[in-house]
Amino acid sequence: MSRMLVWLRSDLRLADNPLFHFSTSPESLLCVFVLDDAWLDPLPGLEASRIGSARLRFLWESLIALRGELLKRGSDLLVRIGTPAEAVAELAETHDIDEVRVRADAGWEERQASVRLAERLGKQVTLTCHDGGTLLDETSLPMEVEDIPASFSAFRRKVERRWTIPVAAPAPVTLPGWPANAPRGFPSLGKVCDRAAAWAPDARAGFAFAGGEASARARLEHYLWESGAVADYKQTRNGLAGADFSTRLSPWLAHGCLSARQVHDEVRAWEARHGANESSYWVIFELLWRDYFHWAARQEGASLFGGRELPAPDEDFRAWCDGRTGVPFVDAAMRELSATGWLSNRARQNAASFLVRHLSGDWRLGAAWFEHCLIDYDVASNWGNWRYLAGVGRDARPRALDVHDQAGRYDPDGNYAALWAPAVAAHGEGP
Template sequence: MSTDIVWLRQDLRLADNPLWRGPLGRQMLCVYVLDEHWLATGRIGRARLGFLWQSLIALRGELLKRGSDLLVRVGEPVAVVASLAEALQADRVRVRVDAGWEEARAVSRSRRRLEAVCAVEELEGGMLLAPELLPTPLEALPASFSAFRRRLGPAPAFADPEPAPVTLPPWPEAAPRGLPALREVCSRSAGWRPGPRGGFRFAGGESAGRARLDDYLWNSGAVARYRETRDGLVGPDFSSRLSPWLAQGCLSARQVNAALGEWEAEHGESESSRWLRLELLWRDYFHWAARQAGRTLFGGRELPSPPAAFSAWCRGETGVPFVDAAMYELADTGWLSNRARQNVASYLVHDLGMDWRLGAAWFERCLLDYDVASNWGNWGYIAGRGRQGRAHRFHVLRQADHYDPEGAYVARWQPDLERLPAGTSRHQPWRVAPEAFPVPLAVPEDWHDDLLPPGDGAGR
């Protein structure tokens, strides 16, 4: 009897998942292995671990409905998958191609280890584009997103998502099943809840992701305003907030694109719907760029020892409210708007002069939506270590005034700012109330023209 092992990683969904595409073996075991090294080194923080566990529980429910099941183990992924394949005398291990260098290396290692046992089959999925739809061979991927987009043409066509399987092959007799309780894996994660100030609750799993997509498109209809609101900082709907589900593969980009197409069929294509699709394409671009970059995406994985000011940045104690508020939000919710991510990253790298990899590693730990390609790709882009080689610095003080003109965002996360008048004062508390607020760790030269006169408590 032929036996398949489906090795799940960032593809925790039934629909539009190439891993279930037939013909499948007569029996099939589905396994997810939480890398023990991530746990031991803190590379996965408690917020993401909780979201991951919810996603695994939801997936198990869907697999059981279809006559299959899920096995979740904590260990060294290659060793766990290989020993299962050996024990079951599997014919094939199926796994999705991942953008990460470590993930790709894990597949190569499992292929070598299982050479005499079974085949290891890698399948593409999750992205808008399949490799054959790329406008250039991967080795010739354009150095900038704009060039990539131009090469795709004005209206690239993306394939439709595939439906979820109705039934799946039975579980191998006597094979282990089930998952450990989260409190046994990490009690801190099991006890973690986001604070109320974020105003949004992320729940892992395919149907929760689908519900958020429907809500954003059809219930709140907020997608119609995406173009104008996408740089927002406060509220549940200024952007889609689909990133955690996309990152864990609870949703595929093609599913989001197809749902957006249905919305456009009823409401008409708009700047907003086109822009949201463009963001999905950015995600694709980072994915393909990471695959091309391999290990160099990380700029060398050995991180320098963090200087003291790095901990201040992590804890939201730089003295710059726009940075500190975002770092509180990240710690409290596991999520941040794109605008906030860009600013905290820029301040760390360009104004505090720290190694960008420290920031990327901190985000890797904290973000609910951590995605190897998008995270390291965006950090590299800001630091000037990306494909373009040009750094992107943000004038954080002007950004704060522009995107948070009343100081509502900073006061939400730092309530002691509420006593200052709404407006610029809240972004420069060390200027208007120096007795209560310390001078920031770094006040760059080009902020000087924008600084309020000292003690100007009435403020702007």
Template structure:
């Protein structure tokens, strides 16, 4: 065996359970791992001229690449790091190192697929083979009982079929060694700084009001897995606590490491199974796997529907009229800034802006408020999340937004009454006042609905609407009664 293989790392920034890396090591004597910081992701713009990825996403990704390079060096290999357009960089590197094959992770998202095809074509022109590997989901695409292009568009029947007829593969072992040929000065290239990637480091700083620091990398991912499941013993109450809003451990917080590929979903599944064998198995422990299945569902839905997820009326072409134009854009800007005058919405948006994270309960509510109550094109919200989330994943983000907007994988057009939700999940208004300190002096009964205070009451509590906190754009309770 004398072949040379390039491993193009993408959203699979780990050495554990990585089919792409394992296949290269098994099939070639020399392996050149490569990561390309895509200039279009870090400094480019996407839909509605919003930035593609935010500084916190960039910081997390950079930390993950630094950690990956260290892990590969521990295995005797290395990581070649580049900054540019991978469509040009990957073929050029493969040609320079005289590669026989390029191994890469494949994903169903449209832009990622277009890049894969472009790279594959250019490699073929140079006589270099391409091998694509599926590494991002719990269930392998080849193991689905019904091929992706024919699967149910509704989650429950899809989940029931998969759980009944498919098996989760065991995680792959980490290679014992990775043999990388000497890369010379090219291998010593520094990982680009945040500034070089186009981010302001101040925008990537950690806000100590946040639920978790979210350090990028496989090392931090596996530490979080152990901390949450084993050391903290939180899994036994996962379903019970997962709708929390404050603190590190109301939910697993695995999403960022899963999105960047620092953590394999099969590694999580194996940990859950071991926990159930050694400690307790109940509905709560199953529910974490249930959430991984939702994540899988949207990945496979993107295989089936692709770019249709980005249409204003979604994969079902639902007849809906979305507000557009200057007034709608102004409404969106208030929503994005956390200045709608509806405390539960604003608190969640300010958490997102300050930390790059928001709870699942919060995401559902702010999405419903933008799309259902404000009637603004839901894609503005999805694109804004793309520009802010540290755990951004194409399929999860756009699939969930379409679902909530009533144009995705649910024929029902449900909405969230954000006032009722706020009072149910934040009855003491601790979350709202944590992120909206200007409301800290209000009794809980008014913190979620400050407009109920009389003018004298507003003055007495130091929260005058229109001066200390925005007035809502409409009668919120009445708007939800009409939905």
């Protein structure tokens, strides 16, 4: 019988979470989340923290929901603010822990934190890193992580040749008890950041995200079974405004309130009832993009971020962030991003391409700004997509979107531009 500590990061769920599956139940279980205080500091030159109000609020909601689920099963949650590896090491020492579990995250910094923790823990404590959240585990990949192909197409072809995705595991019914004298609970969000506590999305979003496993399941249920929107996903996924043109599952997937396998299982169940079509396949196809970026980030390590220090932002970059470029389609996207913490894939692509190709901006500044704003920020997907659009690193080739052409195609009547940037739409350039 061991005393275990589960260190939660981007895996804030009980269902399909290998950290909560035990071959032998431990004697006690301490569940810990540490908000990295460095995420609250301003990024150099950007005057914006790595975690913005929208994501911080969603994170807190997810933690509150998770604590509720843990309490129902006889466990609890402790949330600390500090340097994660240090905080976990101290708790392990104080509470005589003999095993620490953590997810094998894709991010370089998270992986370095696991290495630092292993050093701090010493030989008496076992640290185990578990895959989770993705469609495939490292052992079920048809290649070694070092051999992940440069292009998504090559990756997909290899994966789809041996296509078996394990079924998502159910949540445990009960959990081991809390260690005697261990602290519980967490500070109120207002104490961490007033702005995040008071944050609410702009009503024009037409959709409000709420953190937690139950909200994630409700959204999945709505998208597949209630609205049936999945039946047309392939045709609607390039939409810009509205609740159901795409799944909008990204914030829950990014925080781990939902796993990709849970989505996969539900899509397969929908297909069994309604018949598979191109659209239902395409949702899985997009989840495979997510897997690809995850495994590519594991392979790339620190080089994912493009090296060197970030350049100082210039006036063009600031105008891009604020939605003041004068191009209605781009300004609408950037204002929606700031006001809601979310953006459609089509708008993300155009905003990113405009910064890199039209303004000759540094893609790393753009990725850092998205990191600040997005509720669904995921290190591998964000930095991977930015690299892809900037045409750097793996699969490097020039990629440029003509935003005027794109606006004409995806916002032909200018409704999206008028929704988020009415004055620019009335007087700015282009369609």
